[in-house]
Amino acid sequence: MTKQIAIVVPCYNEEAVLKETMRRLNHELTSLKDAGKITRDSRVYFVDDGSHDKTWGIINEFVQTGAPAIGIKLSRNRGHQNALLAGLWIAKGDAVITIDADLQDDVAAIGKMIDEFDCGSDVVYGIRDSRETDTVFKRLTAHTFYKLLTTCGIETVYDHADYRLLSRRAVEALKEFREVNLYLRGIVPLIGFKSSSVKYDRAKRFAGETKYPLRKMVTLALEAITSLSVAPLRLISAFGFLLSAASFAITFWAIGVRLFTNEAIPGWASTVLPIYFLGGLQLLSLGVIGEYVGKIYLESKSRPRFIVEAVSELRESSRLK
Ligand code: UDP
Ligand code: MG
Numbered sequence: 220m221t222k223q224i225a226i227v228v229p230c231y232n233e234e235a236v237l238k239e240t241m242r243r244l245n246h247e248l249t250s251l252k253d254a255g256k257i258t259r260d261s262r263v264y265f266v267d268d269g270s271h272d273k274t275w276g277i278i279n280e281f282v283q284t285g286a287p288a289i290g291i292k293l294s295r296n297r298g299h300q301n302a303l304l305a306g307l308w309i310a311k312g313d314a315v316i317t318i319d320a321d322l323q324d325d326v327a328a329i330g331k332m333i334d335e336f337d338c339g340s341d342v343v344y345g346i347r348d349s350r351e352t353d354t355v356f357k358r359l360t361a362h363t364f365y366k367l368l369t370t371c372g373i374e375t376v377y378d379h380a381d382y383r384l385l386s387r388r389a390v391e392a393l394k395e396f397r398e399v400n401l402y403l404r405g406i407v408p409l410i411g412f413k414s415s416s417v418k419y420d421r422a423k424r425f426a427g428e429t430k431y432p433l434r435k436m437v438t439l440a441l442e443a444i445t446s447l448s449v450a451p452l453r454l455i456s457a458f459g460f461l462l463s464a465a466s467f468a469i470t471f472w473a474i475g476v477r478l479f480t481n482e483a484i485p486g487w488a489s490t491v492l493p494i495y496f497l498g499g500l501q502l503l504s505l506g507v508i509g510e511y512v513g514k515i516y517l518e519s520k521s522r523p524r525f526i527v528e529a530v531s532e533l534r535e536s537s538r539l540k
Contacts, residue, residue, distance in 0.1 A: 222313040224248075224261040224333060227306030229299055233320040234273040235426035237265070240320050241281050241288065245539075247326045248287060252539045256333055259538045263288045265320075266306045269296035282531045287539050290531030297525045299430070300403055303381055305525040307390055316384045322425035323352075324382040331417040332384040341389040341412035345382030347421040360433070364440050371450035373443070374408045376416070383407065398446065399518055402439075405447040445510050452511065455504045462500070466493075 226244055230237065244263050251257045265278045265288060278290035291309055293302065303317050314336050318324045328345055335343040353361070361378075368375050381403055385393065392410045408414075431439075444451065477483050 221255055221258045222261075222333065222336070223258045223311070224251075224329075225306075225310035225312035225315045226261075226263045226329070227266065227303060227310055227315055227317045228263060228320050229266045229268055229302035229306065229317075230270060230274050230278070230320045231268040231296060231299070231302070231430050232270045232272045232274060233427055234270075234277060236321050236424075237274060237277045239425055240322055241286060243322065243326045244318075245286060247329055249539055251330055251333065254330075256330070256337075257539075261287065261312065261539060262310075264306045264310045265290050266302045267292045268298070268302035269293050279531050282533055285533065290529075291527060292529040292531070294526040294528040299381070300401060301525045303403060304401060305527065307385070307393065309527070309530075312387070314384050314386050315390055317381050319380070319382065321427060323422050324380070325419040325422065328382070328417050328419040335415045335417060336384055336386060338415075339413055340384075340415040341386040342407060342410065342414035343384040344376045344379045344414065344416040346376065346416045346418050347378040347380070348418040349420055352421055352423045360436055364436075364443075367440065368405075368443065368447075371444050371448040373405055373447045375404055376408065379404065379416070382419075386412070388412070397521075399521055399524060400442060400446050400514070401524070402443045402446055405443055441510070445514055449511075451507045455507055458500065458504070462497070 226248070228240065228244075233240075241263070248257065248261055248263070252259055252261065263286075265281070267275045267278055267290065275290070275292055278288065278292075281288040282290055291305055293305055297305075306317065307315055314333070316329060316332060318326070318329075324345060332343040332345070365375060365377055385407070389407075389410055389412055392412070393406065396406050396409075473484050
């Protein structure tokens with residue numbers, strides 16, 4: 220049976236690539252429609268995440284000229300994850316595929332994802348086959364990130380970004396996760412259902428520049444860990460336990476030396492250094508606890524993840540030709 224598919228594309232200042240993105244997606248969707256795999260009302264949802272350039276104008280142009288596109292404009296920049304959520308929440312279809320605007324994700328994998336979906340998968344992960352086009356730095360940070368997540372007991376799919384297909388029921392299940400700060404790569408594996416993956420070659424950014432500088436990557440990593448795991452808190456407890464055990468041992472040893480020999484243990488270093496060490500450790504621990512307290516504070520307000528300012532849609536003509 221043919222399926223209605225929605226493609227969600229988050230866009231932040233992507234004026235340099237959007238036309239090519241639309242062209243390739245349109246081409247791909249049209250051939251899938253011709254092959255009888257998807258229905259004519261399958262569409263591309265462009266989510267403008269508060270861009271400052273001509274992104275929204277270009278999206279509107281697609282809609283007005285009858286391209287199979289719908290524009291969603293957020294009231295301000297809310298970040299990649301929230302832009303994805305806005306698209307997932309609004310998009311209509313039997314399955315929703317999320318893909319970056321910069322054409323790093325190969326659109327040819329869309330057909331393979333739909334095949335997997337047809338075979339009964341509710342979640343289909345796009346996995347990068349090679350990272351040759353990424354810089355050494357990007358590869359290294361990504362590797363460290365995955366290692367860190369695994370160490371914290373967070374289930375993630377290696378080398379999978381946010382290029383994935385979710386069936387209608389997977390999207391509905393996702394909506395049940397009510398935390399404000401949703402980190403999709405961590406949450407999607409928790410949904411369950413049958414999942415599979417398709418491989419694709421990750422290309423270089425077609426044009427424009429990355430919206431993920433190191434600062435944002437570190438924030439994302441911290442967000443991911445603190446919102447999905449309490450491992451850092453356990454680490455503090457473990458440290459506390461080890462240090463207490465060690466200081467007990469040292470205390471008994473010092474008392475022993477004093478009682479059973481004629482010496483006492485001299486020196487200021489043994490007094491001063493532990494004070495610095497413990498002071499540092501305590502501040503660090505407070506910082507980690509603070510992260511979680513901050514999370515509770517932000518979550519308790521349950522502010523909206525995104526606010527939609529406008530939706531651009533032509534009902535009649537925006538169907539696949
Ligand atoms: N993006 C977004 N909001 C942001 C930052 C990025 O919607 O605040 C979009 C961006 O337009 C792109 C996707 O998220 O479609 C991934 O961003 P980018 O390609 O810059 O990240 P990278 O591939 O370098 O990790
Ligand atoms: Mg990119």
